[in-house]
Amino acid sequence: MQTIQLPSYKEQSPTVADRFNRLKQRQVILEAENISKIFPTEQGDITALADISFKAYRREFLSVIGPSGCGKSTLIRILSGLESASEGQVLLDGKPVDQPGPERGMVFQGYTLFPWLTVKKNVMFGLEVAGKSQTQARAEALQWIEMVGLEEFVDHYPAQLSGGMKQRVAIARALANQPRVLLMDEPFGALDAQTRARMQSYLMQIWRNVDITIIFITHDLDEAVYLSDRVLVLNANPGTVQEMIEVPVAQPRSPKQHLNPEFLATKEHIESLIHPNRDEEDVLPIIRLTNIKDDIL
Amino acid sequence: MSWLSIQKELPARRKAALILLSFLLPLALWSTISYVPFIWHPMMEIQNAGGSLYLEQGQRVTRNVFEQENRRLMEGGEEVLTGVRANPVYLPPPHNVLTAVYTAFKTKPRRPDDPWLHESLAHSIQVVFYGFLLSSLIGVPLGILCGVFSFFSKLYEPFFEFFRYMPAPVFGALAVAVLGINDGPKVAIIFIGTFFQQVLVIANTTRQLPPSLLEAAQTLGAKGGTLLKKVVLPAIAPTVFLDMRILLGWAWTYLIVAEVVGTSTGITWFINQQAKYRIYENVYAAILMIGIIGLVTDMVLAWIGRNLFVWDGGKRSGLFLFLSELFCGPMDKTFTFTKKRALKHADYTTPEL
Numbered sequence: 001m002q003t004i005q006l007p008s009y010k011e012q013s014p015t016v017a018d019r020f021n022r023l024k025q026r027q028v029i030l031e032a033e034n035i036s037k038i039f040p041t042e043q044g045d046i047t048a049l050a051d052i053s054f055k056a057y058r059r060e061f062l063s064v065i066g067p068s069g070c071g072k073s074t075l076i077r078i079l080s081g082l083e084s085a086s087e088g089q090v091l092l093d094g095k096p097v098d099q100p101g102p103e104r105g106m107v108f109q110g111y112t113l114f115p116w117l118t119v120k121k122n123v124m125f126g127l128e129v130a131g132k133s134q135t136q137a138r139a140e141a142l143q144w145i146e147m148v149g150l151e152e153f154v155d156h157y158p159a160q161l162s163g164g165m166k167q168r169v170a171i172a173r174a175l176a177n178q179p180r181v182l183l184m185d186e187p188f189g190a191l192d193a194q195t196r197a198r199m200q201s202y203l204m205q206i207w208r209n210v211d212i213t214i215i216f217i218t219h220d221l222d223e224a225v226y227l228s229d230r231v232l233v234l235n236a237n238p239g240t241v242q243e244m245i246e247v248p249v250a251q252p253r254s255p256k257q258h259l260n261p262e263f264l265a266t267k268e269h270i271e272s273l274i275h276p277n278r279d280e281e282d283v284l285p286i287i288r289l290t291n292i293k294d295d296i297l
Numbered sequence: 298m299s300w301l302s303i304q305k306e307l308p309a310r311r312k313a314a315l316i317l318l319s320f321l322l323p324l325a326l327w328s329t330i331s332y333v334p335f336i337w338h339p340m341m342e343i344q345n346a347g348g349s350l351y352l353e354q355g356q357r358v359t360r361n362v363f364e365q366e367n368r369r370l371m372e373g374g375e376e377v378l379t380g381v382r383a384n385p386v387y388l389p390p391p392h393n394v395l396t397a398v399y400t401a402f403k404t405k406p407r408r409p410d411d412p413w414l415h416e417s418l419a420h421s422i423q424v425v426f427y428g429f430l431l432s433s434l435i436g437v438p439l440g441i442l443c444g445v446f447s448f449f450s451k452l453y454e455p456f457f458e459f460f461r462y463m464p465a466p467v468f469g470a471l472a473v474a475v476l477g478i479n480d481g482p483k484v485a486i487i488f489i490g491t492f493f494q495q496v497l498v499i500a501n502t503t504r505q506l507p508p509s510l511l512e513a514a515q516t517l518g519a520k521g522g523t524l525l526k527k528v529v530l531p532a533i534a535p536t537v538f539l540d541m542r543i544l545l546g547w548a549w550t551y552l553i554v555a556e557v558v559g560t561s562t563g564i565t566w567f568i569n570q571q572a573k574y575r576i577y578e579n580v581y582a583a584i585l586m587i588g589i590i591g592l593v594t595d596m597v598l599a600w601i602g603r604n605l606f607v608w609d610g611g612k613r614s615g616l617f618l619f620l621s622e623l624f625c626g627p628m629d630k631t632f633t634f635t636k637k638r639a640l641k642h643a644d645y646t647t648p649e650l
Contacts, residue, residue: 080516081515081516082512082515082516100512100515100516101516101518102516102517102518104516105516105517106512106513106516108509108512108513110509112509112510112512112513113513114510114513114514114528114531114532115532115608115609116531116532116534116606116608116609117531117608125514125517125519125527126517126518126519129517129518129519129523129527130518157607157608158608159608159610170513173517174516174517177517177518183516
């Protein structure tokens with residue numbers, strides 16, 4: 001059997017290295033400072049997150065990945081202000097934040113469109129709350145709906161849309177507030193593989209054209225590497241930062257890059273971080289129940 | 298397809314047939330007992346009193362009495378009684394009751410001051426309406442507050458939970474003492490019977506609101522009052538509407554008790570009066586009317602609910618659109634869930650508003 005020699009994920013081509021240099025000189029939009037989260041239970045305290053720090057730069061696409069139970073969702077809920085950190089703080093543009101607000105848009109895994117509002121009214125929600133006039137809000141909402149390619153569905157109710165469409169509306173709804181950062185909590189987790197691929201491409205296009213920093217939670221390795229500038233890999237129990245990986249694949253991304261050596265190298269490295277013992281097959285206590293001789297054994 | 302398959306919907310036609318049958322079966326039973334002379338019919342209706350001194354034509358007596366009297370008359374050599382088998386007067390045949398539904402309205406009250414049937418009915422509906430309205434005006438907002446804020450929930454719900462186990466009718470005497478003998482205590486009984494359940498039911502409905510919707514609204518900048526007005530209220534509206542339909546049914550069931558408190562009034566007074574006169578057709582007709590009013594009210598409310606909350610699986614009908622445009626101006630576009638699939642695939646372009 002042939003093994004393919006992959007380059008190290010740390011080797012960056014000059015263009016990629018240059019991009020990261022420029023990225024890190026940009027303004028820091030969101031900063032997590034020594035965030036810890038402890039859930040008190042009757043059996044004692046459970047530490048979900050311990051001492052997590054990172055920075056997200058302007059127009060960066062940052063993914064957070066880790067084994068299940070590493071507190072990814074807790075982390076993004078703390079960033080959004082829906083939960084408060086036990087220790088540490090979240091800084092947005094250098095100022096600490098501890099409450100949810102429109103400057104940190106959020107897209108959830110479950111469908112959270114308001115079912116009693118049409119697509120248009122859903123996107124108008126944040127604009128109306130911000131005190132814009134009906135006409136102004138409608139005009140802006142239509143623009144964002146057009147951006148996600150759903151202008152034919154403005155008067156549909158969420159129940160009439162497919163899962164992918166719902167998430168596109170949710171993205172438009174969050175972006176309509178023109179947030180500083182878009183927090184996405186496994187937004188494509190409930191979609192089938194093909195829809196998911198299409199949604200990834202939509203998201204890339206939106207990200208390229210809008211001045212937005214994206215923090216993206218996922219458990220899908222491929223998705224994380226494909227979409228992100230950098231990937232934050234977390235440990236489980238308690239959730240700690242394992243490594244911040246700079247993805248050495250050139251931007252703009254396209255589906256063809258899934259087979260690039262740098263892409264595969266990065267994926268393999270993250271895989272080894274998340275599942276260190278993946279090569280050993282777990283042995284199940286199975287009794288052989290067939291007499292047919294073949295070459296599987 | 299078999300008539301009995303587990304957890305499978307029957308075809309529309311069979312369903313319709315069964316719905317019809319559910320009404321026809323009791324009616325058939327009633328008709329059989331009424332019209333087939335050898336089934337039950339424990340009485341004899343006297344057609345010719347003969348030589349009897351105390352029986353009259355048209356009177357109903359048990360068969361025992363009838364035979365005894367005949368034996369006595371035969372021994373005395375007098376003319377014997379003749380009669381046909383009949384049911385007791387409290388079980389009139391269906392056709393009498395059906396005609397009574399109409400004629401009861403035309404029956405003049407025996408005393409000039411007494412109300413007609415339609416006046417009695419109107420009075421009953423009025424009592425239920427006021428009781429339910431009063432209860433809802435306080436109960437719905439309070440229920441929503443209890444569902445949203447733990448503060449109100451803990452402040453009110455434990456006591457209401459206790460109070461609702463005291464049956465409303467036991468407060469009858471107290472209500473009369475406090476509110477007099479007219480409509481006051483009746484409205485109060487319906488209020489007591491409805492209110493405590495209402496707060497608890499609405500609070501529970503409010504608590505079912507998915508927290509993710511509130512969280513999404515918060516990340517869009519909504520806070521406090523806005524959150525309540527723009528998320529909580531519209532989200533729970535269809536379920537609250539359904540709760541109100543069920544609660545209105547409960548309010549109706551308290552009506553009969555409420556109406557005998559203080560001076561007897563309304564439909565209950567009418568029923569008792571007709572029973573005293575032994576016009577049982579009218580008693581049945583009045584009972585039937587209570588049922589019909591309840592059912593029709595519920596069906597109308599269900600229809601309004603389906604039209605109001607299209608997003609919750611309802612369907613907007615032409616009549617509703619017509620009425621709403623007549624009174625409140627144009628609504629948003631016609632929306633039906635049956636169109637849903639077709640819309641998804643057809644190249645559908647929405648016309649401009």
